[in-house]
Amino acid sequence: MTANEQELIKQAKRAYKKEWRAKNKDKIKAANDRFYLKFAKKLAAEQAKEKAAE
Secondary structure, three states, rough: OOOHHHHHHHHHHHHHHHHHHHOOHHHHHHHHHHHHHHHHHHHHHHHHHHHOOO
């Protein structure tokens, strides 16, 4: 596979993903919300653990 073919593949993937994200904003928002909710719960648990250790 040549470097030019690899670049074409990379561009095709980017175009597909960009189009998919534009069509599925609700799915992206839901995934981000799940991630940050999980992150916030983990952070709160760590802070509670630190506070209990004092």
